[in-house]
Each structure stands twice: as structure tokens, then as C-alpha cells.
Amino acid sequence: MAVVALLVGGGLGYALHPELNPSDKITVPPAFYKVIGTYNSIKANYYKPISSTKLANGAINGMMESLDDKFSTYLQNEDKKNLDDTMSASFGGIGATIEQNGTKLTVQSVQPTSPAKKAGLRAGDQLIAVNGKSVEKKSVTEAVAKIRGKIGTSVKVTIRRDSSDQTVTMTRARITQATVTSALNQTDKSVGVITVATFSEPTAGQFENAVKKLRKEGAKKFVVDLRGNGGGELNTALKMASMGLKNGKTIVKVQDRAGKTQVYKAGKGYDEGFKITEPIAVLIDGDSASASEILAAAWNQSAGVPLIGSQSYGKGTVQNVAQLGDNAEVKLTIAKWLTPNGSWINHKGLTPTIKADYPAWAKIAGFATANMKLGDESTDVKSLQTSLAALGYDVGTVNGYFGPTVQTAVQKFQQDNGLPVTGQTNDATLTKLITLLSAKLQNDDTAMVAAVKQLDK
Structure with missing residues (x-):
């Protein structure tokens, strides 16, 4: 049995309270006599045989639901496998990143030496089928779930390239996810931008490597982008926070139900002597939660690092994961955490030093429907209107209705971009639209612009 300390559902950490091990022998309280009596009654008298495992699982689920805590499950x-994969940032797969491109699923990138690379997959290939079953109408998440599987097993993937379909068979290998990406800011090459997607086992090492790489490229200051990062492993957050703080500075305080508080402070035990001494700015938004908030609050309150963006999520609790054999585990809230100044941000979040947010059009995830025409009315049409308006086209009122004004805007967009002028959308039109919006975001990311400006002061 193992117990692991969590900050959010998708992360992991190290045991804060190993006494929570579910294998410990305890006395059954009288209140549970009714549970045992009910179990015995069902097993003896129910009109058809029923599995003891099913009854036990139902009892456990009922207990967890009675806590009314969405983080205890x-x-x-x-x-369980999905959580374990997230905890380790590794899984059985082929090493190809899939993205939604208009209404198509396409290969965004291929990892070197991966099964996908060896099989000849390339960026831009359209994903058609997995193991002979079409995924053309599936979401990215659904398609990826079909590709992943047990390490050492085979998977057949059909891709379309230059109007020709081909199927390749690959053996799934252990794939380690890149949880950190980095690049120099496009408008100010002295600023290194580090985006952290989650706090998993390899994240702290990837983060350190990103800092070193950007330093070699000329970075003199850093923007750490935690937007959309739901958190993860406590120990990873401690390591990364320590990198940006002087030794002895408080990172976080963890308080158990008895009110006993453990204070975690920066030091070589966490960062192994690696420090970021350059100026830092941190980006947060409403999806920055838990471990992200620990890191942001630690740097802000213990080092004066500015927070830029919008109010963070506000998750101030810590979870432990207790393994129950090979196929089950209990994730249970066991403590709350406080910022260095003693604040509990649960359901409140962190307030940014400078408020700035993504424009509305940047939050459009994609389109479920490729073909939109005059008279259609849907959320996809509303997204289309928002997107075209962001690129300077007149769409009238953004109301989700494909009227004559929207048709004219689509025709003008198609004409401007060398596409067949039909006044109706298709894969090519939406793909070009998303490409232009992605490029536009590089210049219109107001939070990033504000962060760079703050660092340049």
C-alpha cells in the first residue's frame, strides 16, 4: 500500500500523512454494524447473486460521495490509470501529439526516436482511424485514448497524407510528456517565456532545463506562464518555488485538521542549489489552481514577484492518494494549505498584481461543424462570428445566426486568403481561420504584453 500527497485531481506528491495507509487495522465503529448487516442481508436474500466486490465498491463510493468534496474520490x-499516468507524466503511446485543426484531427508533432517517428508519421498528417475504427468525428481526447494503451502492445493508426490513406502498425512505448515548453519572447528577446502545463514528476527537472536553455539563448528575465495549469504534485511545486526564493523563505504552510501547521521553506533540499536570480513575472488565470497557486503565492509574497492575468481558481486543499491494490485507489482531502502570509485562498483565489486576460476569441477551442451556411444557427456559428470579427471582418451582431452579413464576411475572408469563394465554411476555411488567430494571439496576448512591459521597467 502506498500513500501519495496530492494537490489536485491530476497531480501527485509525497506522503504528508503516511498514517492514512488504508491497510492499517482499525476497530469497526458501531455505526458500521448497519453497513455489515446490509451486506449480509443482500448476500443472503437478494433475488439474484451479486458480486461482493460490486457491493464493496458501492459502499466506498457512497462514503466518498457523503463527504460532499469533489476532490475526494x-x-x-x-x-486510476489516468491519474497514475498524469502523476508520472508518462504513458503507453506512440509519441505523437494530436490537435484539432478545424474539424480535422492532425498530427501536431512527433517525438524523436518514438514509435510514431520510426513509423514515418509527420506533422500535418490527418488522423483517420485507430485499429480500423474511424476517429474522424471524435474529439482529441477520445482519439488519444484509443491510441494509448499498455506498453508493448500494438496499435494500428490510419493517417491521410496528400489525399492518400496509409495504415501503420506501431508498438506502444513508454512516452514521457513534456510538461514544460519555453521560447524567447518574440518582441523582446531578453525575456524567456516558460509555460508549465502541470506539476508532475519530471516537471521540476524540465523547468530547470528550460531556464538553462533560455539563459544560453540570451534571456535576462523570465515570464512563467501558469495559465490553464490545474496543479499537481506538491513536491514538484516545492522544488520549483525554492528555485526562485532565497533559502529560508517560506513557500507554503500546510495545516492538518487538528490545526498543526507544517511550514515549508526554500533550501538546497528542494532546489539542489539551482536558483533563478533574474527578474520573474508570473501569469495566472481562472484555471490556475492549487500547485500553480502555491508557486505563484510563494514567489509573490516571499519575493515580490508580480502576478499578471486574472483571478486564480482558489483551491486551498491537499489530497492523499491511498493505493487499494492494483486497480483502485482513494483520493482523500487531508489538509489545507496557506500562503506564506497565512492566507487561505480556498474558493477565493489569488488576485493578480496587474489584471489582464485573454481576448474572448482566444478561448475558442475549435469547431464541431465544418460546414456552416446561410440560415444556420448554433454555437459554432457564434464562434465563427467572434473569430471573423477578431480578424477585422464585419459580422454584425454576434448572436450565433448565419445571416447575410456573416455570409458576406465569409466570402471576403475566403477571397482575401486565396480560398474558393462560396460564402460557406469548410475544413480549409476553418483551418486558415484558426491559423491566423493563433498568429494574432502572439501579438494580442494582453497578459503576456503586460508581463514583458513590467519586466522591462
Whole structure:
């Protein structure tokens, strides 16, 4: 049995309270006599045989639900595997990143030496089928779930390239996810931008490597982008926070139900002597939670690092994961954490030093429908209107209705970009639209612009 300390559902950490091990022998309280009596009654008298495992799982689920805590859950089989994969930032797969491009699923990138690379997959290939079953109408998440599987097993993937379909068979290998990406800011090459997607086992090492790489490229200051980062491993957050703080500075305080508080402070035990001495700015938004908030609050309150963006999520609790054999585990809230100044941000979040947010059009995830025409009315049409308006086209009122004004805007867009002028959308039109919006975001990311400006002071 193992117990792991969590900050959010998708992360992991090290045991804060190993006494929570579910294998410990405890006395059954009288209140549970009714549970045992009910179990015995069902097993003896129910009109058809029923599995003891099913009854036990139902009892555990009922107990977890009675806590009314969405972060305390009972995970079995695939749900447990998904959490474990997230905890380790590794899984059985082929090493190809899939993205939604208009209404198509396409290969965004291929990892070197991966099964996908060896099989000849390339960026831009359209994903058609997995193991002979079409995924053309599936979401990215659904398609990826079909590609992933047990390490050493085979998977057949059909891709379309230059109007020709081909199927390749690959053996799934252990794939380690890149949880950190980095690049120099396009408008100010002295600023290194580090985007942290989650706090998993390899994240702290990837973060350190990103800092070193950007330093070699000329970075003199850093923007750490935590937007959309739901958190993860406590120990990873401690390591990364320590890198940006002087030794002895408080990172976080963890308080158990008895009110006993453990204070975590920066030091070589966490960062192994690696420090970021350059100026830092941190980007946060409403999806920055838990471990992200620990890092942001630590740097802000213990080092004066500015927070830029919008109010963070506000998750101030810590979870432990207790393994229940190979196929099940319990994730249970066991403590709350406080910022260095003693604040509990649960359901409140962190308030940014400078408020700035993504424009509305940047939050459009994609389109479920490729073909939109005059008279259609849907959320996709509303997204189309928002996107075209962001690029300077007149769409009238953004109301989700494909009227004559929208048709004219689509025709003008198609004409401006060398596409067949039909006044209706298709894959090519939406792909070009998303490409232009992605490029536009590089210049219109107001939070990033504000961060760079702050660092240049």
C-alpha cells in the first residue's frame, strides 16, 4: 500500500500523512454494524447473486460521495490509470501529439526516436482511424485514448497524407510528456517565456532545463506562464518555488485538521542549489489552481514577484492518494494549505498584481461543424462570428445566426486568403481561420504584453 500527497485531481506528491495507509487495522465503529448487516442481508436474500466486490465498491463510493468534496474520490481501473499516468507524466503511446485543426484531427508533432517517428508519421498528417475504427468525428481526447494503451502492445493508426490513406502498425512505448515548453519572447528577446502545463514528476527537472536553455539563448528575465495549469504534485511545486526564493523563505504552510501547521521553506533540499536570480513575472488565470497557486503565492509574497492575468481558481486543499491494490485507489482531502502570509485562498483565489486576460476569441477551442451556411444557427456559428470579427471582418451582431452579413464576411475572408469563394465554411476555411488567430494571439496576448512591459521597467 502506498500513500501519495496530492494537490489536485491530476497531480501527485509525497506522503504528508503516511498514517492514512488504508491497510492499517482499525476497530469497526458501531455505526458500521448497519453497513455489515446490509451486506449480509443482500448476500443472503437478494433475488439474484451479486458480486461482493460490486457491493464493496458501492459502499466506498457512497462514503466518498457523503463527504460532499469533489476532490475526494474513489478511482478504479481506467480512472486510476489516468491519474497514475498524469502523476508520472508518462504513458503507453506512440509519441505523437494530436490537435484539432478545424474539424480535422492532425498530427501536431512527433517525438524523436518514438514509435510514431520510426513509423514515418509527420506533422500535418490527418488522423483517420485507430485499429480500423474511424476517429474522424471524435474529439482529441477520445482519439488519444484509443491510441494509448499498455506498453508493448500494438496499435494500428490510419493517417491521410496528400489525399492518400496509409495504415501503420506501431508498438506502444513508454512516452514521457513534456510538461514544460519555453521560447524567447518574440518582441523582446531578453525575456524567456516558460509555460508549465502541470506539476508532475519530471516537471521540476524540465523547468530547470528550460531556464538553462533560455539563459544560453540570451534571456535576462523570465515570464512563467501558469495559465490553464490545474496543479499537481506538491513536491514538484516545492522544488520549483525554492528555485526562485532565497533559502529560508517560506513557500507554503500546510495545516492538518487538528490545526498543526507544517511550514515549508526554500533550501538546497528542494532546489539542489539551482536558483533563478533574474527578474520573474508570473501569469495566472481562472484555471490556475492549487500547485500553480502555491508557486505563484510563494514567489509573490516571499519575493515580490508580480502576478499578471486574472483571478486564480482558489483551491486551498491537499489530497492523499491511498493505493487499494492494483486497480483502485482513494483520493482523500487531508489538509489545507496557506500562503506564506497565512492566507487561505480556498474558493477565493489569488488576485493578480496587474489584471489582464485573454481576448474572448482566444478561448475558442475549435469547431464541431465544418460546414456552416446561410440560415444556420448554433454555437459554432457564434464562434465563427467572434473569430471573423477578431480578424477585422464585419459580422454584425454576434448572436450565433448565419445571416447575410456573416455570409458576406465569409466570402471576403475566403477571397482575401486565396480560398474558393462560396460564402460557406469548410475544413480549409476553418483551418486558415484558426491559423491566423493563433498568429494574432502572439501579438494580442494582453497578459503576456503586460508581463514583458513590467519586466522591462
